[in-house]
Amino acid sequence: MAAAVLVSLLALAVSLMPFGDGGDGGTAARDNDRGGPVAAPVPSLPPAGTAPSATATPGSPEPPTASAAPSRPAPPTRTADPAPEPDPEPQGTSSGTAATPPASCSVDYDVVNEWPDGYQATVTVTPGHPLNGWHVAFTLPAGHRITQMWDASSHQTGSRVTATAADYNATVAQDSTVAFGFIAARRTDDTHATDFALRGESCAVA
Numbered sequence: 001m002a003a004a005v006l007v008s009l010l011a012l013a014v015s016l017m018p019f020g021d022g023g024d025g026g027t028a029a030r031d032n033d034r035g036g037p038v039a040a041p042v043p044s045l046p047p048a049g050t051a052p053s054a055t056a057t058p059g060s061p062e063p064p065t066a067s068a069a070p071s072r073p074a075p076p077t078r079t080a081d082p083a084p085e086p087d088p089e090p091q092g093t094s095s096g097t098a099a100t101p102p103a104s105c106s107v108d109y110d111v112v113n114e115w116p117d118g119y120q121a122t123v124t125v126t127p128g129h130p131l132n133g134w135h136v137a138f139t140l141p142a143g144h145r146i147t148q149m150w151d152a153s154s155h156q157t158g159s160r161v162t163a164t165a166a167d168y169n170a171t172v173a174q175d176s177t178v179a180f181g182f183i184a185a186r187r188t189d190d191t192h193a194t195d196f197a198l199r200g201e202s203c204a205v206a
Helices: 002-016 023-033
Strands: 105-115 118-127 135-139 145-150 152-157 160-165 178-185 194-198 201-205
Touching: 105 194, 118 135, 118 194, 145 152, 160 178
Parallel strands: 105 201
Antiparallel strands: 105 118, 118 178, 135 160, 135 194, 145 178, 152 160, 194 201
């Protein structure tokens, strides 16, 4: 047993001994024992086809990083055009019908008495402005004839009658009234007078 162990130890010692002249290994061991410089290890090359990773060198500026491209603003959405507003109507225009000017006077026609072949009536005129002399024209029904008039003189052509102011009532102040009366012979029962006009201007019948 002891012989076997001894043989094993000798074999192990032989296997650990360096072969050759041991120039490099001995020199390296001697340099190491003397505290000499140790050779820097040779860097291993990366496998073929692999791009070397960039390492930052101290003192060198960092490579610029690619910034994200600015996003483009979305195009504005098109909204529907508002409905055009109607053009305002011009001020002061008429609706197509000419306005009737206000009457320059008003007349109150009143039949105060009747009999089979005649009647009596009174005409009261209210002018819209002062008068210095006046005449009032009106139309009687066909076949009627003035037989008497007071506070005015009468002139008749056909059914058209004109009453002219007397000397004492020719002047009439504004908003005052002037009146005259008449008696007419008739052939019909109609006693209405129409188309009153003061000095050629139409009057409204009250």
